[in-house]
Structures are given as C-alpha cells and as structure tokens.
Amino acid sequence: MTMKMAKDKYVLVAADFAGLELKDAVVRHLKERGWHVTDVGAKAQDTGTPEMYHRIGLRAGAMIAEGEFERALLFCGTGMGIHIAASKCPHVHSAVVESVPAALRCVTANNCNVMAMGGFYVAPRTGMAMADAFLEHKLGDGYEEWEGFYEYHKLGYDELENFDYEVYKANGFSLPNPGTAPLGAEPKGLAY
Numbered sequence: 271m272t273m274k275m276a277k278d279k280y281v282l283v284a285a286d287f288a289g290l291e292l293k294d295a296v297v298r299h300l301k302e303r304g305w306h307v308t309d310v311g312a313k314a315q316d317t318g319t320p321e322m323y324h325r326i327g328l329r330a331g332a333m334i335a336e337g338e339f340e341r342a343l344l345f346c347g348t349g350m351g352i353h354i355a356a357s358k359c360p361h362v363h364s365a366v367v368e369s370v371p372a373a374l375r376c377v378t379a380n381n382c383n384v385m386a387m388g389g390f391y392v393a394p395r396t397g398m399a400m401a402d403a404f405l406e407h408k409l410g411d412g413y414e415e416w417e418g419f420y421e422y423h424k425l426g427y428d429e430l431e432n433f434d435y436e437v438y439k440a441n442g443f444s445l446p447n448p449g450t451a452p453l454g455a456e457p458k459g460l461a462y
Contacts, residue, residue: 275340276405279304282342284311284330286323286352288389289345295394296343296401305405308339323347327355334383335359343401344386353386361431368392371461373400374407379419381409381427417454425451 274280281300285293290312297307310333311326323346330342334356346352349366357364364384365376368391376382385404387397409427410420429445437446 285345288347331356331359
C-alpha cells in the first residue's frame, strides 16, 4: 500500500455528529481547491444512534498508524475527544487547534500529522484557513531564519515518535541517551 500524501493533495477526514457541520464546510473548501478527501466519520445522511467520537477517532488514527494517509483532519464538538482517541494509536502526532497560527505551528514546529478542531468553537472560514495552513506546510516551513529551529523540533519529534514508556520508566522516568539540538535566539519580530 502506498501512503496517500498531502503533497499529492490527499487527506483523511472524520467527524462525529457535533463536528459534522464544520467538517462539511472544510471538505467543500478542500474539494474546491483540488483535494482528494476520504471521509471515515459521520455523514449528514446517517440516521439512528450516532457513532461515538472516540470510535471515529480511533478509526482515523489507525489509518494514520497503518500508513494509509500522511495527514488527517478530525472534528468533534471541541476537537479534544476525537484528538485523544486518535492519539491512542501509534505514530499519531495530533493537535487540537482553534486558530490559524496554531494550525501552522502544529505542523511547522511539531510535525503533527493529525489536526483536530471543534465545531462548537471554530467558525467555518477559520476552519478552512486552519486546514490550508496545516495541509500546505511541513516541519520547518517559515522558520528558516531561526537558527537550529528545524533540528531542535525534529529531535523532539523523533524522540516522541520512538518513545517507549516502559524503557522511560525503567530509566527512572528519564529518556535514555537524549539527543541535543541547540536552538538559537528567537528572531526579533517573530509574532508566533
């Protein structure tokens, strides 16, 4: 199986009933911009008892963990519950965001592959702009003038990606053999 990549305009989306309206607005926007969208969550035509947020989050998280998709956008009432569920899957680096700068930073600094947002708090146009910021950037974008920025954050990502709680616990709750990556002074005028 070949991973569906953001650079090729493929994205996974999933929402529960509370995130459905926001998800639909963001999906319409993405499709207008040429994105191939795979939706594995609740749909407007679904009837009966809605599927719970955590089950939808686990399904989407598993598709990231299994290498089917590089990136996913998740939606529930707050973004938090579906984010927690997806984060239970290995290799998921998820963020809950409520602003465009946070969406940009979650990927450019933390290399997140899953971004969640809440339909109760995020307006549709803000959700669209957040999706664009998340999907159109990668680790290090926009911070090249900050000495060591990429290396510092790449080290953090790598240590989290390879984190083993049992090894951490056996090592006295300390990372064994932590790497180093000096981060230079924050550039003047950087707003976020």
